[in-house]
Amino acid sequence: MQLTRHTDYAFRVLIYLSSVEEGKLSTVGEIAEIFQVPINHLTKVVQQLGKAGFIITLRGKNGGIRLAHDPESILLGSVVRAMEATLDPVNCSQPLCRLKINCRLKPILNRAIQSFIETLDEYTLADISQNKEVQTLLVTEL
């Protein structure tokens, strides 16, 4: 059981954006280079973060991306909810599980997923922001 790489990269983008100098715009290319991850995948992640309202994209020559809200107001569980394709703990439909109608396991698994998200919601993006580390990355030879 693992978060998708999509959500993993979303966290890295948000950590990065919350850690750079205030007011500074960043680019997807810069973040892809820092984390050495594919720019195509990161572009999709950034688009979804934009649609979900976590970041703002400013177009044009001097454009870029920045956080749409203060890091203190972004709950970590909300990132998982927005980025994971599914929070369904098991797939009972393909193939169709014959216990589906009266299953007693599924509600318990759903409760466990809820606990997972609620634990994340005890923290905000500000708790995982890493100013010093990101500043170091910015000056480190790649």
Added chain:
Amino acid sequence: MQLTRHTDYAFRVLIYLSSVEEGKLSTVGEIAEIFQVPINHLTKVVQQLGKAGFIITLRGKNGGIRLAHDPESILLGSVVRAMEATLDPVNCSQPLCRLKINCRLKPILNRAIQSFIETLDEYTLADISQNKEVQTLLVTEL
């Protein structure tokens, strides 16, 4: 974020074995047919359940499998711990995340996974056993 099919099938096998008549031995073929899942995959699941001490395999012509313990003593979290290939919420090593050494996110994600498992550990196999439903499946035309 989803449990692997391996763990999903493990739960189905355990639900089945906890629901059949006491003392009765079951076969992998019978369970594969009931749930209409591939017998090869189910065989691997059953082998792992055996190694982890959840079930006992009796060999020979009249052999089969049965639970090794009372359903009341099998915590649901222990099934996930035994069957999931990883409970590492993200893969920070491939590709290597450059924030890995000082990451503040990973300990929070690990705490959330812990909450997931602890919620499951509030329940036992007896809570998800389905005697009536399995009896119905056994007599249902496939």
